[in-house]
Amino acid sequence: MRKGERTRSRIIQKSSGLFNRHGYLSSSISDVMKETGLEKGGIYRHFANKEELVLQAFEYSTQVMNKHFQEVLARECTSIEKLEAVIQILKGLVEDHPIPGGCPLMNAALEADDAYPILAEKTRDSMARLLEMMKQILVTGVEKGEFQKNMNPEQMAVTWIASLEGGLALSRLYRDSTYMDIVAAHLLNDIASYQ
Amino acid sequence: MRKGERTRSRIIQKSSGLFNRHGYLSSSISDVMKETGLEKGGIYRHFANKEELVLQAFEYSTQVMNKHFQEVLARECTSIEKLEAVIQILKGLVEDHPIPGGCPLMNAALEADDAYPILAEKTRDSMARLLEMMKQILVTGVEKGEFQKNMNPEQMAVTWIASLEGGLALSRLYRDSTYMDIVAAHLLNDIASYQ
Numbered sequence: 001m002r003k004g005e006r007t008r009s010r011i012i013q014k015s016s017g018l019f020n021r022h023g024y025l026s027s028s029i030s031d032v033m034k035e036t037g038l039e040k041g042g043i044y045r046h047f048a049n050k051e052e053l054v055l056q057a058f059e060y061s062t063q064v065m066n067k068h069f070q071e072v073l074a075r076e077c078t079s080i081e082k083l084e085a086v087i088q089i090l091k092g093l094v095e096d097h098p099i100p101g102g103c104p105l106m107n108a109a110l111e112a113d114d115a116y117p118i119l120a121e122k123t124r125d126s127m128a129r130l131l132e133m134m135k136q137i138l139v140t141g142v143e144k145g146e147f148q149k150n151m152n153p154e155q156m157a158v159t160w161i162a163s164l165e166g167g168l169a170l171s172r173l174y175r176d177s178t179y180m181d182i183v184a185a186h187l188l189n190d191i192a193s194y195q
Numbered sequence: 196m197r198k199g200e201r202t203r204s205r206i207i208q209k210s211s212g213l214f215n216r217h218g219y220l221s222s223s224i225s226d227v228m229k230e231t232g233l234e235k236g237g238i239y240r241h242f243a244n245k246e247e248l249v250l251q252a253f254e255y256s257t258q259v260m261n262k263h264f265q266e267v268l269a270r271e272c273t274s275i276e277k278l279e280a281v282i283q284i285l286k287g288l289v290e291d292h293p294i295p296g297g298c299p300l301m302n303a304a305l306e307a308d309d310a311y312p313i314l315a316e317k318t319r320d321s322m323a324r325l326l327e328m329m330k331q332i333l334v335t336g337v338e339k340g341e342f343q344k345n346m347n348p349e350q351m352a353v354t355w356i357a358s359l360e361g362g363l364a365l366s367r368l369y370r371d372s373t374y375m376d377i378v379a380a381h382l383l384n385d386i387a388s389y390q
Binding site for chain 2: 021022023026101102106107109110112113114115123124127155159161166167170172173174179182183185190
């Protein structure tokens, strides 16, 4: 990788953490300068404007999460194990793992829904992929006979993601993973009724 | 009400909508000036700094929501009717009713958890009151024999609020109330198993 590309990658990486913690709109280029230790010119050499950096940083956050999901889920065999792994991954975000600031999709969703149409569009695409991934775990579970056929994978995927994301928001607000644990126990208890 | 107090109230009211839509941190005093049609001096005559305005505006949003909850819930008799009313109230927020920009508690929670300790503290207090209100509806339901005694009101309250807030975020992101409907149907189906 050439030096220019390395610098560009480092700016994206540092900014992704900053934006996920402190907001895409409310973080300024001065904040990016502090986070990266670069001058303004050193940042704008690599990005046409703040928006390009914002979208690249969001993309980077979702890539880190996607890779983390793929690696963790690959280790699990059954659908129920994969669902438990999804819970653990989202629970990791309470403690800033693998990225700081909570779930990038929810952070971007709540910030962008009214105020940032291009980021909202990117967030809709990424959220759709997360919902589809959940649905596929559930569809496979039905196909393999792990879950009864009367379970609706599409609706169950929405319920799981909405509930876990809401639980994550509560757990991050109170710095207490109990909220996520309560939501997760409820979801696992519910899915057991289809086993 | 004196003229100064009326102006102060109007600034708080207009700012609460602005902050709930566009963020407490990312909205600037210039944005408040545009929203209110006042000069900077006309705003700072009433508030020591932006932080005082932010906290007052958040307080106003939660008061509007509390009043709305009280009015709607007072009309309902049974606990299950009250739970259905809570669903309808949160569903109203998909369409900016009674305030624009979605749930002020979730907006503030996601924005403040990493970046704004004083707002996070206020949000924790308000969220605790919402959770307590939900718990009381469920406790009363158990006491009156509407729900079986093996239901845990505290955990159920967390599950309901987390799931509905997550569903609301999805519905606002996609401008589609289907997500909330799916989550609500799941919760009502679940609570029915305790009836």
